[in-house]
Amino acid sequence: MPCAPFIILGTLLLILQTSFLPTMPGWFAKLDPLFVLVVFVIVRLDPYRGAVLVLYFGMLTDIFSGIYSGLHPVTYLTLHFMIKLLSRPFVLNEPPHQIPLVITSYFFVLGLIHMITTFLSPNVTSLWNWKEIIVRMLLLAIITMPLFSLYDLSMTKISPKKALGILIKPRNKNRFRDDF
Amino acid sequence: MKKRRTRPSTPKTYFLYGLVITVFLMIIVTTVGRSHFNVPQKFGMDVVGKGQYVATRILSGISNVWNSYIALIYVRRENKVLREELDRAISTNQEYREAMAENMRLRKLLQVKESLKPPTLTAQIIGRDPSLWFRTLTIDRGTQDGIKKSMPVVTVEGVVGQILETSRTTSKVLLAHDHNSAVNALIQKNRVQGIVKGEGSQSYKMHYILKNAAIEEGDLIVTSGMGGSFPKGIPVGAVSSVTKTKRGMFQNITVTPAVNFSQLEYLIVILQQDSLTD
Numbered sequence: 001m002p003c004a005p006f007i008i009l010g011t012l013l014l015i016l017q018t019s020f021l022p023t024m025p026g027w028f029a030k031l032d033p034l035f036v037l038v039v040f041v042i043v044r045l046d047p048y049r050g051a052v053l054v055l056y057f058g059m060l061t062d063i064f065s066g067i068y069s070g071l072h073p074v075t076y077l078t079l080h081f082m083i084k085l086l087s088r089p090f091v092l093n094e095p096p097h098q099i100p101l102v103i104t105s106y107f108f109v110l111g112l113i114h115m116i117t118t119f120l121s122p123n124v125t126s127l128w129n130w131k132e133i134i135v136r137m138l139l140l141a142i143i144t145m146p147l148f149s150l151y152d153l154s155m156t157k158i159s160p161k162k163a164l165g166i167l168i169k170p171r172n173k174n175r176f177r178d179d180f
Numbered sequence: 181m182k183k184r185r186t187r188p189s190t191p192k193t194y195f196l197y198g199l200v201i202t203v204f205l206m207i208i209v210t211t212v213g214r215s216h217f218n219v220p221q222k223f224g225m226d227v228v229g230k231g232q233y234v235a236t237r238i239l240s241g242i243s244n245v246w247n248s249y250i251a252l253i254y255v256r257r258e259n260k261v262l263r264e265e266l267d268r269a270i271s272t273n274q275e276y277r278e279a280m281a282e283n284m285r286l287r288k289l290l291q292v293k294e295s296l297k298p299p300t301l302t303a304q305i306i307g308r309d310p311s312l313w314f315r316t317l318t319i320d321r322g323t324q325d326g327i328k329k330s331m332p333v334v335t336v337e338g339v340v341g342q343i344l345e346t347s348r349t350t351s352k353v354l355l356a357h358d359h360n361s362a363v364n365a366l367i368q369k370n371r372v373q374g375i376v377k378g379e380g381s382q383s384y385k386m387h388y389i390l391k392n393a394a395i396e397e398g399d400l401i402v403t404s405g406m407g408g409s410f411p412k413g414i415p416v417g418a419v420s421s422v423t424k425t426k427r428g429m430f431q432n433i434t435v436t437p438a439v440n441f442s443q444l445e446y447l448i449v450i451l452q453q454d455s456l457t458d
Contacts, residue, residue: 015231018307018318023239032310048200055204063217063225064318064352065311067344067360077204113313124359127380132312 003053006045009154010037010057018064030136032106034061036147038076039102042083043093044155054080066113068120075112079105095145102144103137216329222347226322229350232306233320301325301449303333306350315358315380319447322349330409332450338415338438339363339403340447351449356416357384357441364406365416367399376401376416376435382442384417386433393431395422401435411450 013034022029034057041053058073066072083092083105092101110133117124217225307318321327323346333340333353341361344354354361357378365376365386372393376384389395399419405412415438423432 011228011231015228015235015307017310018228019232019235020239022308022310023243029308029310051200051204059221060224060228063221063345064228064307065309065316066314067316067354067358069217069221110312113311117313121360129312129380136312 003049003056005154006037006041006053007056009151010034010053011060013037014060014064027135027139030139031143032136032140033143033147035106035109036102036140036144037151038079039083039105040148040151042080043087043101044152047080047084050084051077051080066117068117071113071116074116075109078112079109082108095148098148099141099144103141106137106140107133217345217347225318225345225347225352226349229306229318229320229322229347232318232350236304236306299451301327301451303351303447303449305444305447313359313380315355315361315378315441316344317353317355317444319351319353319449320349321449322347322351324348326451327351327449328452331452332410332414334410334414334448334450335439335444335446336448337440338417339410340439340441340444342409343449353447355441356439357382357437363410363416364404365401366404367393367395367419368402369399370394373404373406374433382437382440383420384435384437386419386435387430389431389433390429391424391431395419395431395433397421 017032017034021031038054038057041057042050044050045053054076055073058076061072061076062069083101086092091097114128301321303319303321305317306320309316319333327343327346329343329346331343333342339356341353341355341358343351345352355378356363356376357380359378359380361378363376364373366373367389370393372389372395374386374389376386379385386401397419401416401418403410403412403414403416417435417437419433420436421432421434425432
């Protein structure tokens with residue numbers, strides 16, 4: 001699976017998220033489709049390609065969000081490591097786990113960013129806004145499945161062989177069997 | 181029974197893993213904590229900035245069509261409101277003219293040299309920070325227009341923030357209501373000085389105002405000119421609440437910003453001259 005289409009998609013989503021969505025009324029400004037893409041590439045792609053893409057998305061987000069360099073790459077790579085660590089016992093790749101995975105990951109990333117920024121500038125008191133966090137997590141929960149389907153679709157368009165493989169290949173009865 | 185296949189763990193594989201991890205670590209270590217963007221980041225900012233500019237232009241085109249044709253039903257009501265506002269503005273303008281004339285007389289009287297105003301530059305907002313923790317935005321002006329780090333950004337209403345990062349064609353602005361922002365300011369009526377810090381929400385806190393200072397709700401706060409970043413006298417906001425706790429030397433002052441950060445569109449960057457220490 002080539003990385004270039006995801007790089008283009010991620011860049012376009014960042015443009016959408018920083019220029020178009022904030023001008024929309026109400027909760028549109030709080031949507032985070034790029035974060036869903038970050039989780040998607042972690043879950044769907046192999047660890048190395050996933051890590052490279054996550055690093056790119058983190059560095060790109062760093063330019064337009066926040067004030068500390070390296071904050072987003074570090075948090076996204078940590079998330080990548082955590083998900084890959086948990087993906088074996090919890091089968092995070094399955095559709096029923098998509099929404100819990102995305103919102104838990106979002107909460108984890110928010111917490112990590114809050115922790116790092118508090119560490120980097122202890123004199124600054126940034127408030128932990130539960131209401132805002134829950135609203136954003138709910139919005140993520142709403143958009144996760146449609147976006148995962150959309151990203152899956154774009155992935156199958158990119159690689160028809162893989163799409164055929166996903167459709168034809170029967171699932172293992174025992175998901176936890178270590179057969180590779 | 182299918183034979184279990186395992187991935188061979190050759191020295192070559194370990195070398196590859198080690199190389200990837202080393203590259204990642206190098207990238208992270210060289211990036212974290214740096215106060216300036218590197219060349220790829222500046223390039224990324226320029227490239228995505230172009231995309232943001234195009235998206236903003238398309239959006240403003242759609243918005244113009246909407247405002248010009250579809251929203252005509254609101255024009256009559258708006259016209260009435262605007263006429264009332266115009267009447268008020270004319271009356272205020274007359275008062276300002278009077279105040280300006282008085283100001284000129286006083287300046288001549290005191291023989292104070294009127295300092296030259298620094299050159300300014302108008303910039304359009306092309307991107308906003310989507311994150312929860314930070315309040316920054318991107319403008320369509322960069323180093324090729326003479327913008328440098330820490331230059332003040334204002335609107336007609338008052339202080340907006342200051343330049344945080346620049347690339348050739350775009351710049352990132354740290355808004356005054358971000359947690360990491362601080363502006364030297366004073367209470368206009370009694371010239372008591374303090375520091376206005378962002379709260380993340382649509383308000384500021386004014387720090388280091390002693391309890392014996394007479395501060396009331398509605399008092400105007402302007403920049404003090406200390407610190408060399410903002411020129412003196414730019415509106416920052418108005419005091420919205422004052423509380424005095426039993427402990428401590430200072431008052432807790434909440435300030436309503438002079439600027440509505442959610443409605444910003446065009447900004448003015450004050451192009452300061454380099455100081456001798458730069």
